[in-house]
Amino acid sequence: MINNLNFEIISKDGIARNGLLHLNHGTIKTPAFMPVGTGGCVKAILKRDLEENGAQIILGNTLHLWMRPGMDIIQSHKGLHNFIQWQKPILTDSGGFQVFSLKELCKITEEGVKFASPINGSKLFLTPEKSIQIQSILNSDIVMIFDECTPYQIGSHIITMEEACDSMKLSLRWSKRSMDEFKRQENKNFIFGIVQGGFYENLREESINGLLDIGFNGYAIGGLSVGEPKEYLHQILEFISPKIPDNFPKYLMGVGTPEDIVNAVYNGVDMFDCVMPTRNARNGWLFTRYGNIKIKNSKYKNDLNNLDPTCDCYTCINFTRSYLHHLQITKEINASMLNTIHNLHFYLNMMNEIRESIHERKFDIWKKNFLEDRSSNI
Numbered sequence: 001m002i003n004n005l006n007f008e009i010i011s012k013d014g015i016a017r018n019g020l021l022h023l024n025h026g027t028i029k030t031p032a033f034m035p036v037g038t039g040g041c042v043k044a045i046l047k048r049d050l051e052e053n054g055a056q057i058i059l060g061n062t063l064h065l066w067m068r069p070g071m072d073i074i075q076s077h078k079g080l081h082n083f084i085q086w087q088k089p090i091l092t093d094s095g096g097f098q099v100f101s102l103k104e105l106c107k108i109t110e111e112g113v114k115f116a117s118p119i120n121g122s123k124l125f126l127t128p129e130k131s132i133q134i135q136s137i138l139n140s141d142i143v144m145i146f147d148e149c150t151p152y153q154i155g156s157h158i159i160t161m162e163e164a165c166d167s168m169k170l171s172l173r174w175s176k177r178s179m180d181e182f183k184r185q186e187n188k189n190f191i192f193g194i195v196q197g198g199f200y201e202n203l204r205e206e207s208i209n210g211l212l213d214i215g216f217n218g219y220a221i222g223g224l225s226v227g228e229p230k231e232y233l234h235q236i237l238e239f240i241s242p243k244i245p246d247n248f249p250k251y252l253m254g255v256g257t258p259e260d261i262v263n264a265v266y267n268g269v270d271m272f273d274c275v276m277p278t279r280n281a282r283n284g285w286l287f288t289r290y291g292n293i294k295i296k297n298s299k300y301k302n303d304l305n306n307l308d309p310t311c312d313c314y315t316c317i318n319f320t321r322s323y324l325h326h327l328q329i330t331k332e333i334n335a336s337m338l339n340t341i342h343n344l345h346f347y348l349n350m351m352n353e354i355r356e357s358i359h360e361r362k363f364d365i366w367k368k369n370f371l372e373d374r375s376s377n378i
């Protein structure tokens with residue numbers, strides 16, 4: 001078991017908790033939202049604006065960075081932090097999720113996954129060992145194990161318990177190989193295991209027990225938000241979160257809407273990532289305190305209000321909805337930039353409010369008000 005003195009819980013309100021996660025490039029306050037910077041940048045926002053809006057840690061993607069620019073370029077910069085000039089913590093996902101999203105184009109064996117590069121068609125082979133070697137070169141503060149993300153369904157076929165079981169057991173064997181390679185690399189960063197098992201509670205329990213036996217620095221809950229009915233997410237989360245010992249950081253992967261995040265914090269989750277604020281921003285879908293806005297809608301053409309009256313981001317302070325509507329309609333690059341600043345500010349500020357309310361032991365009332373405001377759609 002790796003020692004876990006690097007995560008401190010500093011206050012609690014019910015199951016929700018405020019923590020400090022001490023990483024090699026700095027300490028992050030949890031619960032934390034991690035903007036997604038797949039290929040070495042968070043799209044449509046500069047590092048300066050990420051920092052100004054309170055981003056503490058960002059995500060990178062093993063598979064994308066391995067394919068382009070390639071590890072020789074990263075090595076010549078002595079790691080991803082220097083290459084992208086982001087000196088705060090970085091978490092990298094292992095590449096598994098992206099490989100498996102290629103579906104019929106990849107072939108899974110016990111050893112690893114063979115697939116054709118979506119960039120140039122060249123044959124690639126990703127194994128747990130290779131993924132950890134890449135993440136060691138990237139010098140990620142948090143390395144994720146290489147696993148198979150079990151989908152909810154393939155076509156019209158809903159994954160059976162037997163299929164989910166085979167997949168979960170393969171992921172456990174790959175988790176062990178990931179940890180062995182992490183130790184072989186003498187990697188001084190953190191490594192997280194990922195709980196799989198689809199939508200079957202017995203398999204989820206077997207997965208977490210297997211991961212705890214190997215002993216990681218933190219535990220992620222994977223395989224959720226993969227096309228399942230919404231209620232399953234919360235059902236599995238309520239089941240699995242208490243089974244991860246409280247002294248470890250708990251990370252819910254790829255989730256989600258502001259409401260999903262608030263509910264997950266209520267269930268003791270500490271870390272989140274999702275493309276939603278950045279991807280939706282580029283499509284003109286904006287999150288506000290009083291519901292979501294599709295800025296392309298013609299009702300905003302003459303709307304002289306600021307985007308969100310409660311927000312003090314650069315976009316909201318300076319521009320009317322009418323101007324943001326115009327930029328979106330005319331497909332200006334600035335639309336993506338201003339929308340991304342706002343959406344990330346909204347998520348990161350929400351996390352700030354969550355942490356403050358937990359600290360003041362007022363999370364329940366904050367949650368109730370926030371969810372009511374969000375559904376009011378003013």
Ligand SMILES: [Zn+2]
Nearest residue numbers: 311313316342
């Ligand atoms: Zn704003």
